[in-house]
Amino acid sequence: MRRRYKRNIEEIRNIVADTEQFFAQENIDESLRMKVDLSLEELFVNMVTYNTETVCEILIEMKLIDSGIEVSLTDHDVDRFDPTESRPVDVDAPLADRVPGGLGLYLVLKMADSINYEYHERTSKITFTNKVAETDV
Amino acid sequence: MFDIDFNNSGAVVVSGRLDAAQAAKAQEFLDRVLDECIVDMAALEYISSAGLGVLLKTHKRLMVSDSELKLINVNSHINDIFRYSGFDKLFIIETVSS
Secondary structure, rough: OOEEEEOOOHHHHHHHHHHHHHHHHHHHOOHHHHHHHHHHHHHHHHHHHHHOOOOOOOEEEEEEOOEEEEEEEEEEEEOOHHHHHHHOOOOOOOOHHHOOHHHHHHHHHHHHOOEEEEOOOOEEEEEEEOOOOHHHO | EEEEOOOOOOOOEEEEEEOOOOOOHHHHHHHHOOOOOEEEEEEEEEEEEHHHHHHHHHHHHHHHHOOOOEEEEEEEHHHHHHHHHHHOOOOEEEEOOO
């Protein structure tokens, strides 16, 4: 699957629909859906929210890999931002110290089995994988 | 598709997908809650960090007046998100099986 999306959070519904279709078409284990949906949404929203220096559409690619799925998001004409270097969130902090926001990338790093960031000629590409645990195969 | 409403018992019932595109709708509704409130999540299929932010903001506002949100009928996938986020230490959560 390879498709470009407008820089609008309303596109989430189209991304979800395309992900659902890809899972069905490739017969990918549905137990991975929540993790893939969450990582895709968080990374897409992050690009839309913070990469405001570009008007280019965001390219999303999905491919079947052994025991799972590989997903990449590519954003053109943007500054470097490596989500794998995002600051950790203290999830043990008391309620008074917790503020809305900041959890998205933390959850992506927690959910993905692997995540890789590339930056070349003002193009950011984030690739993550989710695999069915060997005990579940 | 996301929906939020009160049921006959006064609990808030949420259903569908609470993602970044629906967070404003959820926040607008929960801003009307003024005291102790149960949120029935039996029909909630998905939640992202945007939805977590809505719950956290509402919970913090209610805690000022010694009230809180109680989350019930939480499915295992969403409970995983709550645990990863540390929400299991901040909210009273009842899972589907508990």
